[in-house]
Amino acid sequence: MIKTSLLRQVSRASTTAVRPPTSALLTRQATRGIRITPPARSEEDKDKHDEYSTAGKPGAFEHEGQFSRTDKRIRVEYPEEENLPSSAPVQGRGGFHFRRTLSSFSLEGRSAIVTGGARGLGLVMSQACVVSGSDVAIVDLNKEEGEKQAKLLEETFRKENPGATRVPKVTAHYCDVSKPESVNQALAEIIEAHGKVDHLVTSAGFTENFDAIEYPHDRIQKLWGVNVDGTYLWACAVAKHLMERKAAGSVVMIGSMSGAIVNVPQPQAPYNAAKAAVRHLASSLAVEWAHAGIRVNCISPGYMLTALTKKILDDNPELAQKWTSLIPQGKMGRPEDLMGAVTFLLSDAAGYVTGADLRVDGGYTVT
Template sequence: MFRRPTTSALLRLRLCPLRSGALLPKASPARIAPGQFARTDPSITVEYPEEKDMPSSAPVRRVKRTLGSFSLEGKVAVVTGGARGLGYVMTQALVESGADAAIVDLNGEEAIKAAAMLLKHFRDTNPDADRVPTITAHSADVSSPGSVKAVMEEVLSQHNNHIDVLVTSAGFTENFKAEDYPHDRMQKLWGVNVDGTYLCAVEVAKHLIASKKPGSMVFIGSMSGSIVNIPQPQAPYNAAKAAVRHLASSMAVEWSTHGIRVNCISPGYMLTALTKKILDDNPELKAKWTSLIPQGRMGNPEDLMGAVVFLASDASLYVTGADLRVDGGYTVT
């Protein structure tokens, strides 16, 4: 027996979400073509500013109690790409959890500035602290074996021959159609994202193995290592982050007998100072990105603070080779 749809049923039909997350307009369905939001778009380009125009980061104000196993007291953490953006906020999370930190960045001046800001923030928010963390700044090109080796020796010399945690946040992305990607740019992208992760991990592993000490490594991948971002074309970056994710799994197995855990964090779209600057000039791109995220918003850098502390600390002693996706549900839709 046929029943006339109720008003609420009709409303649900009209607002049935497309696969992309956008809603089909009631008045003019022809304006949205099938699959139009599930393709890369060569007209989408993201222009990254020059180094001198890159925005700096500022500390996030948050102090809460937590489980003792999350404490990083007595540990030294090295964070590559820690002078800005996600690396900066994750360095702050490690410091607030008790660790000393070594910020490694291509821009040495920005690394010095970041270390000073984080130290000041700690003192301002913990005026009665018994101990003030040691935060050092270092400059290195993570794509260069010689530079990585030298900077790790420098870090060890300034932190009592001590490294317990490595976070590899150095990386960048670009948008080119695959057939137009300049080969030298692709080599640079792979050099920083993949070679940089590998080289830093190997140097820290050599130290830990020689010292017969356990350690934790957290590689910063991306949801791009599991899915294809749209609408911007970025095939080499996606492949590079897939390599980082699998490198974490492979090294986790290889170094497990030495007590070295290796995990990966794969962030989704994050509103860093740089991303905000880009999206202010591309509001339509932001709308497309957020339309594909089940939580309906882009992530904030501080959304990674708990994740990195968890994987760096003893709270995750039985976790290795894992990929923790922090993406608002993007990759499960």
């Protein structure tokens, strides 16, 4: 019996070993590891469009990537404080309003801080707050320029609102936004002058253009200190003040479309990364402070024709054509194009808006 059983097993094993492979087995083998290398295509078989794909040789055409690469020859260093061009309040944005709009857009009875508020985008957003009825504390590294602009903003409001029973109060305060002790001192002065703070706009920031490998490290640290640290320090300081008062409030961080895309042709990797940090910081703090009724949003402007931008274009005239060729609307923005955006996000009209990134860029980032 044992011999018979063994003989049967040997017979079955030998029969299985010589059994020809089935089609299912071949299919399994093919999918598991058998690779068939396609034959090389002859010159006659090549499609005429291959040169436009990765099948073609790099550099086959002069236009390849020409509108989507940085140019290391472009170098723009942010001017020293004394060399920065001055700005002027926007004319014709105040006055009596005969067209009705939502009362929730009003900032009457509020008090706002605008960092970097003595020039450029910061000055225009300070004016937006004033026109909407808010008192404003201009925070800037150049207190003298801030005091000059504070006076001009009040004068402009009086001129354009001759029948106004109340003129918003505008003050100026020195601050190095990258230093905690300077931020705390400036905030204490503002609370003493205005009694409270309801809103914050973090407009202090700057950009430079250096090839990443050649960018001086001390300048990178300065850039991050102002753009990122300054935004974080002021946001936390104002949030703490609001929580101590058990008051709701709103923070608008000024980012940039550069936080979502890579600008060309000018190289500016550290700035782009800094603005990406600001954008995500706004989202993170919006979640963290929602329980306290503090809304945090971000505005990401595109190319804006500020006084400083005009100076850059005077030195690099070819940039204007390259920049506007990449903007669907075909034009750069004006600083006053941000007035409505910042007023909306600060006001009660945006009461259910937090953690948002509002891009004001003429459509640049959607193409």
